[in-house]
Amino acid sequence: MGSIHVDERGGAVRISIDAPERLGAYDLEMAQAMIAAVQGAAEAEAVVISGTGGAFCAGGALDQLGDPDPVALRELFTTSLRLLDAIRACPRPVIAAIDGPAAGGGNELVVACDFAIATDRASFGQTGPKVGSAPVLGATQLMSIQIGEKRAKEMAMLCRRYSAEQALAMGLVNEVVADAEALDEAVERWLGEIHRLSPRYLEIVKISSNQWWNASKDNMSSGLGMLVQAIGSEDMREGANAFLEKRRPDFRGDRAATDPSDGGPTT
Template sequence: MHVERRGPVAWIRIDRPERRNAYDLAMARTMIGAFEDAADADAVVLTGSGGAFCAGGALDQLGDPDPGRLRALFAASLRLVNAIRACPRPVIAAVDGPAAGGGNELVVACDFAIATRRSTFGQTGPKVGSAGVLGATNMLTVQIGEKRAKEMAMLCRRYTAEQALALGLVNEVVDDDGLEEAVGRWIAEIRALSPRYLEIAKISSNQWWHQSADNMNAGLGMLVQAIGSEDMREGARAFLDKRAPDFRGARAREDAARAATDAAREGGRS
């Protein structure tokens, strides 16, 4: 991850293109610090590298999870979206490429979002053995409506930039080579306004985010309790193997293995 100061603007760039900018625990903590350190900027831009915005938290350890490390990553993800909301300056998501799973929730958390035409949006939770509880199952409802938010969060459909604009998830769609110019226009507009009253307006507009806080914490607790579940392992294995998951088949195999173990124990007692 790189932080660049362009005059009064802080650019936070997620730089892990080989994994579509999926972040690990260390990266999440670094991003949190970057947003906290950007309080003296006029605006903050969050973007990605290598033709992707962000694929959310890294899935490489879900197939054989370390409960402690995964719990820490979940907790850091919650702190990250809260850091975006708590940043006193307007935060713009500059999206070029896929924003998926937790990456899509970063877009939800940002104050504004500008996307290139080639960008796509969507959640991945139930498809990969997880759930988008840090924005997609709560705050997204406020932004695009309950039925559409459930469609996105539960069915894991993908949406083009134009569809995201129509839904209300992004503010503007630009040509693929026009992202930085568009961000510059938005920043110029922001810089013509009162920083003090922009901060007041932003903090006041967080009402619905704060209303979702208990729900996010409860959802995070449920994710922690599901660490190591067969659904989590099957979703992660399928994602890494680039195949469709078979959640019901995996459960059936797990049940059969458990029954066989129980039968063997009973046989040993007799």
């Protein structure tokens, strides 16, 4: 089981994702707790989102995909969109502090944040087609604006992993530091810089910069609709179970027994 820790310190609301045994993957209750914390930060100077135990976030927990409950999974999908939308709508700057893997929905969490600072051991990438899903909450639209369409498609479709330095070169993160201690120092430095600026005009800049996010929301909603229709599909079950069993997924196993010349089974 994971949990969310919220602490207000130094003018910033600090949200910590505590689920290191599953690389920071969140369940419905954790996502709801993060939404409440972000929405409750309107009077703070900034928000900082981090992970624990050498992980940042792996998005929604994959154990729900192997034997999915359609109603529960639909709620997790839609709540994930609400979480990212809360980050974009928050009037205060939101900083992702990444020390470890940011994978799948966790990578999209980085995309949604205003700033991102990573340690050398951080890594980034999408997992959708590899685990029987699709990254429709940022990686298939907004991420193209941040890192370019070809690179975004490479990340979203091929599920490659990228180092912190590669992420910095692409424009996915703002700064890379040596380790967790340096990450804390960098976050405080960024918060100090924010403290010297006008909250009113920072809000205007942030909300005005949501043009591409707002333009992408219809696409995200339609993408979620397609994901909901695919709940329980063979590919979803195979991808999730392969991940949980630490094996390579076999999405074409059944098709390998089909004769392509006539579309029927081989004998």
